[in-house]
Amino acid sequence: MSTPVLETPGGLGAWRPGPVALAGAVAVALVIVGEIVSPGFAGYGQLVNLMRVAAFLGVIAIGQTIVIIAGGGGVDLSVGKVATFSAIIGSRVMDGDDANIALAVALSLLVAAAIGLVNGLGVTFLRIPPFVMTLGMIGVVQGLILAYTGGQAEGRAAPALTSLVNGRVVFDLPGLLFLWLLLGLLAVWLLRRTTFGWNLFAVGANRTAAELTGVRVNRTLILAYVLSATFAGLAGILLLGYTESVFLDLADQYMLPSVAAVVIGGTLLAGGIGGYAGTAVGAIVLTVLQGLLTTLDIGGAWRTVVNGVVLLVLLSLYGRQRRLRS
Amino acid sequence: MNGVSAAGVVDRVRGVQLSGLATVAMLVVAVAVNAALQPNFWDSYALTSNFATFVPLVAIAVGQTIVVLSGGIDLSLGAQVTLASVVAVQVVDGEMGRFPLAVAAALGVGLVCGALNGLVVALLRLQPIVATFATSFVFSGLALVVLPTPGGSVPFEVTTAYRDAVLGVPVALLLILALALLWWVLRGHRVLRHVYAVGGDADAAYASLVPVARTRVWGYVLGGLFAALSALAVLANTGSGDPFVGNELTLASVAAVVIGGTALAGGRGGAGGSILGAIVLALVTNIVFFADVPTDYRQLVNGAVIILALALAGIPALQKRRPAA
Amino acid sequence: MSTPLLEMSGVRKRYGGVQALDGAGLTAVRGEVHALLGPNGSGKSTLDKTLAGTVVPDEGTIRIDGAEARIGGPRDAHALGVAAVYQQLSIVGDLTVTQNVVLGLEPVRRLGFLDHRAARDRAAAALERFAAAFAGRLPLDRPVGALGPGERQIVEVAKALARGPRILVLDEATASLHKEQVEVLFDVVRELRADGVLVVFTSHRLDEVFALCDRATVLRNGRTVGTVELAATDEDELVRLMVGDAPHQAPRASGATAAAAVAGDGADRTLTPSSTTLEVRGLTTDRLRDVSFAVRAGEVLGLGGLQGQGQSELLLALFGGAHATGGEAVLDGRPLPLGSPAKAARAGVALVPGDRGRQGMFAVRPIQENLSLASMHRRATAKVALRAGTERAAAQTMVERLRIKIGSLADPVSTLSGGNQQKVVIGKWLLDRPRVVLLDDPTKGVDVSSKEEIYAIVRGLAADGAVVILNSSDNRELTELSDRVLVLFEGAVAEELAAEAISESRLVSSALRLAPGEKL
Amino acid sequence: SSDDGDGGGGEGGGEGPFTIGLSNGFVGSEWRTQMVEGLETAFAEYEEEGVVDELVVESADTDVNGQIQQIRNLINRDVDAIIVNPNSETALDAVFREATGQGIEVFAIDQAVTSEDVTNVVIDQAEWARISAEWLAEQVGEGGNIVVVNGIAGHPANEMRWGAAEEVFDGAGVNVLTVADGNWDQATGQQVMTNLLATYPEVDGVWTQDGMAEGVFRAVDAAGRLDQITISGEARVGFMRLWGEARASGFQSIGVVNPPGGAVSALHMAINVLEGEEFASGSIDGNTVTIPIPYTVDEATYDQYWGEASAESDAYSLDGSLTRDEAAEFFE
């Protein structure tokens, strides 16, 4: 957590592929490896399946991208738990009935946003480092889940939600993928074409300078955490549509992979540099890797080892820190 | 000259006190509340068992502190605890005679894991959070290879001694004091000075002839060695091997570091605070239990209290802060 | 001249698309103070760093005492007797002064354990000469981060001196120092020269160069264009050598015209020069005491005095960047909200802060965003949605008006030379049409011709009806630009100099007279 | 008061009322909630009778170290018996000795532990797995191809179950194409199964265990292959609902009950032990008391059990526990 600066890809002279292209190439390479190791892996149906699985990580990682860009050690470890909580609320409120969808989604997102607000307030006004603030928030949200459910999640996804997520739209592609595309475009627009986005990059690049340029730094940061939790909540709802019923740890496992997706996509953990397009590809890379590992018939232990090693290789392709000596 | 140094010492002491004070205050409050809620808190079993509970987290928190001070973070420390413990338990296999060998094996594992992390972060220059997240898979996978299912036993003498008391002082407390002493000794060493410098400003340190990469590697290696000590404490505490045993210590160790007043940005703080921070964290769980908070609300209260502790830990920094200047 | 102590030749270094050094070199002898001059971005710091080992050149040879030297890092340089004071300081804020001075070369006892006493002694010895700068008490055990900029600069110098160099590189080592501290440093340098040390000295202050140096090597566009005996040359000639054959740029059309030309659709404020006044009453912070004054539109109010007497703090406080514990400011009869930079900015106040890197710019972000940021909300739809074309046009006008030398608006601002970075930091505010402009050392480290351009911008702002408050560590600059000067001492206004009373010598004597105990 | 080793309860003295502690180190699964709630209900009955006075529950997501702390807290609360659902088969051994050293009776449920100081009151996990494995082997037949979605590699219950199932498949000549991990997590199970389906077009069946059948079902359903692939299911309402809906089109499955009510059975045993009863020699093997698997839901019994359970929420596990009388039969 030093103050790493990404090696800027050479200007006019030495052209290097940008992070998005590189991550994309890796995804393709993994698919090819998959097809060789286990024929059928690159089939259309399987690719669609992989994309579908990637979508949840991809949506959770929208918010993660935003808080990481905000810098100052920005990271949101609570996204997985927030997504779980949102799905639990959504499931209980909609309870299998289409008529309740709007209320359920609104309520879930509202609660998620409120959690994000607390994260943001803790990070700004209480000056708790984001890593531990959002880590502590996991415990609180888990507590809220237990208090809310008494340990027993209830309800079910409404059919309309399920068909929106799982139903085929065109080319046999599930609606989920179109939702992801839409949210992804929204994220890119937010980051690149809004005052919030530019303020966010400025805050991430140099918080003091942002303050002294009249940027409302705290407001920007708080909004970043609110957005992060909201996108996590949204991912929870989508996941609910996918699994139809919920479980107390439904989305917990997205915590660190969401960070990894962001980094593989070329966003700098130190903040100020990055974007969502890379993250989306990063989510696909990680998902393809998981799919590939699943289909490899090696023992669970070695599978874990291979997972780690491949992750290291992926990370070393991009997102390395600046050299001290130039 | 003498006047100068006296003023300087006052400054320095005040700086240390300011960041340490909040942690000490939290510890005092936690102990007081726990003692008030738990009638037998000061009984010898309660004391011994409490300290026995603290040691693994205390040890890993010291290791995490060093890594954090160097400007990094190690999310694989828990997996290292697991790997070191299963290797050690395989080596010792219940035989006291092989215990020294097991200690050496655990330390060896910590050293190698730390060196690998150091290599990946300092030489390949990967970003620590994600790089050590990746190596944690490697380590926990290897732990499963070494010990596919729980088993193996720790010599009876070790588990017994760990729970013993010498002249009324729990052995586990002595171990914590030993960890603090070890930290104090390390602090006087050039490597730790360089760790502070690199974590504070790597560019400046590099230009000032500090071997930055080597120092970062040292940071991770020391982190790994303390993870190995934590592994040994875990073994003494559990009496047996388990291929998942340490994984969840990682995030708690980071929380302990922050509650102890060390800056996650690196370069500022120390393991003394982290030791207290680890104890505070463990006591919070006890307090929530003995306060008879209803089961369904216990995790909520627990989480809220930890966030409160994290906020309190930052108060000295808050006071010293000058906006934008 | 005998065998040169240092010979650098044919040094090339490329950063991505920027050829920072393109055949630079330098030859200097023992016992010489050798100036390294050139405009911003000409490669001086890069050449210095090549010698000090923090930059590895693509090509080029370095000979020391006639033998070819391989400098692969700072440790190699150290082994060859090179020590450097970097433009970007190389001290660690959280370590104490002592720890910084001995950093990397800590005295140790057995097994690498630190020898604290030896370290203190070494640090005390290195700093003794500069004791006056610390009011006579060496802050050996204070964290460097708690010191003022001048004090930090001195620690950096002491650290280099403590390494006992044969070759000492000073890269803009005087930029944060005030006159009297500069004199101490010069005395030290002269002693080193007498001891046969070679000092390579980089500064944009030509008076310093003439006062201290024997010869000067001039860089332009990464190339050495010549070496001159300073005794046999004058300032004009030196400037000509630095700027080249390009016609010396006349001060341009005023910056305010530029501002008017690019103001966006939100520019609804009409500037009525006579009406704008800023009144400050009893402003107090932990570094300011009861500061009161009034400035009219069109006036440039200078802030003078010794370095670190609260000038920067005053500007920060007016912008809300330092916490005001008392007092008020009134702009055009309406209270100016203190305590929030965002509110200050919206009330029409602009701050060009003293530390560009830390406070003024977003190094890794594109020039485009750096220029847009302060004013984009005026051009955005519903204050949120940005139009790429509009933003580009706004930034582009500013680049042209201020003659900022850039490749593309999309390049990170960090790829610009210091002077051009400074123009970006000023330019972002011009797009916002400020009514009050606070300038903290706006030409620090800026080369001669950029300086002139910035002066023109400042004058233009005033002419166009803005209130301008200017702090400068350069007395010449204060003299040239100010209509009035407030001399600050220990956070309070100690003296006010009216236009006719402002001169460089008067500024120096005012500053010094206020601190009689600190005679050098 | 506790360091003298009497732990408040005394050595099988039978002088109640007793204090019971529960240590549960995992709350991420509704199964565990059901387990805690069932125990609380059964406890309330004893409480009314004055046999017991306090149930101290320690239930949180934690690791082995945290569970050790839980158990120490229970010891410090002077409980007479501890019922523990252990996070590790071995790593709690030392703290169990601390408890039993103070005269506290310790019972492990759901997952047997190695400590000889502890009485395991568990179902036979191997047998549990074998029932569904045998059924699946029969369905796909010799030479049939299956994939496996397991829990967490290295987790003892997982290893025990898979060990038994693998033997069955080997013996029956069923080809296991691959074994993947679904982490006992519905969503993960669904994603893993989706990947497997695309990679192994020739698959005839899938064996999964405990908590993932619903996800596996949805993945197979989404691929439109419910009619070709046999799924070993589970006795939980969510899965049974899907199963019931698909029955019309000929879908068959099996659900072997893994009872959260094991905690209740253990409570009965604990009370007997505290009251001074001794296990009958035939009812205990070493330190393990194996309680029978309550029942299995299959084609024949589906309607009956669905009728009883359909009102429960999706996460509900079909349950069963020993009655007091049945428990008493384990004693002399």
Ligand SMILES: Nc1ncnc2c1ncn2[C@@H]1O[C@H](COP(=O)(O)OP(=O)(O)OP(=O)(O)O)[C@@H](O)[C@H]1O
């Ligand atoms: N690390 C770097 N990455 C990219 N470009 C760089 C880097 N360092 C220097 N440059 C570029 O190299 C050129 C020379 O820079 P250098 O710092 O040597 O100039 P300088 O003469 O010291 O200027 P100044 O007077 O402003 O200090 C500039 O164009 C600068 O932008």
Ligand SMILES: Nc1ncnc2c1ncn2[C@@H]1O[C@H](COP(=O)(O)OP(=O)(O)OP(=O)(O)O)[C@@H](O)[C@H]1O
């Ligand atoms: N990492 C980097 N990437 C790109 N450019 C850099 C980098 N580091 C330094 N530079 C460039 O090198 C030049 C010199 O930088 P330096 O920090 O020495 O100057 P400064 O303090 O900003 O101001 P000045 O050069 O005006 O004195 C600047 O133009 C800067 O943009």
Ligand SMILES: O[C@@H]1[C@H](O)[C@H](O)CO[C@H]1O
């Ligand atoms: O055996 C049980 C069940 O598998 C449940 O799903 C979670 O806890 C495990 O221990």
Ligand SMILES: [Mg+2]
């Ligand atoms: Mg320079």
Ligand SMILES: [Mg+2]
């Ligand atoms: Mg420069």
